[in-house]
Amino acid sequence: MSVSVVNLTVHGIGPTERPLEPDEDRTWVTVEQFEQVLDAAVGRSDVRITFDDGNASDVRIALPRLVERGLKADFFVLAGLLGQPGRLDLPGLHELMRAGMRIGSHGWAHRDWRRLTDEQAREEIGQANKVLAELTGEPVTEVAIPFGSYDRHVLRRLRRAGVRRVYTSDGGRATADSWLQPRNSLHHDIGPKWAHEVLTGQPSLPLRARRTAARAVKRLRG
Numbered sequence: 001m002s003v004s005v006v007n008l009t010v011h012g013i014g015p016t017e018r019p020l021e022p023d024e025d026r027t028w029v030t031v032e033q034f035e036q037v038l039d040a041a042v043g044r045s046d047v048r049i050t051f052d053d054g055n056a057s058d059v060r061i062a063l064p065r066l067v068e069r070g071l072k073a074d075f076f077v078l079a080g081l082l083g084q085p086g087r088l089d090l091p092g093l094h095e096l097m098r099a100g101m102r103i104g105s106h107g108w109a110h111r112d113w114r115r116l117t118d119e120q121a122r123e124e125i126g127q128a129n130k131v132l133a134e135l136t137g138e139p140v141t142e143v144a145i146p147f148g149s150y151d152r153h154v155l156r157r158l159r160r161a162g163v164r165r166v167y168t169s170d171g172g173r174a175t176a177d178s179w180l181q182p183r184n185s186l187h188h189d190i191g192p193k194w195a196h197e198v199l200t201g202q203p204s205l206p207l208r209a210r211r212t213a214a215r216a217v218k219r220l221r222g
């Protein structure tokens with residue numbers, strides 16, 4: 001029988017340190033919200049914590065709290081934005097690795113992968129993975145898709161590039177060893193019970209409604 005897991009996605013935590021992209025504030029959580037989620041994940045071998053966007057808060061806020069709780073996580077960073085104001089920088093990347101955290105790619109410049117030119121696609125997938133492998137000294141073979149935006153063309157590109165695991169933002173539980181890994185994103189209005197609901201697989205009504213809405217949007221976008 002396949003093992004089922006729950007993947008969580010964290011974006012930014014605490015005060016923002018850079019101008020945010022449109023709607024990005026919806027993915028930002030407070031330190032308190034973040035700690036509630038971490039506390040719910042302690043002792044749960046079926047929970048994977050992931051971080052997108054390579055924010056400075058990955059190291060400044062998340063890392064000490066993960067270490068304190070004995071938790072490990074995957075950090076999907078933006079290769080082309082490393083070291084920019086409010087973003088993770090190279091010393092930070094190495095600090096994450098020294099603490100046993102794993103590094104994956106979130107692409108180059110946070111573009112929508114469904115709308116790439118061929119040249120941008122090479123940068124977002126091939127180049128980003130190569131640069132991150134050079135910086136970390138390890139192969140980077142796992143990616144998290146920006147905005148969770150993908151279609152069959154995106155998946156075909158990722159397969160061709162030899163990517164070994166792809167994290168989306170589709171919500172729900174995942175099969176531990178499958179190529180495509182749905183994740184559940186923390187967002188600005190999660191309450192204290194959110195993590196418990198997601199981890200037990202019993203979403204509250206508002207969460208279910210949001211998922212249905214997200215699926216409807218995806219259908220409309222084809």
Ligand SMILES: [Zn+2]
Nearest residue numbers: 052053146147
């Ligand atoms: Zn992102």
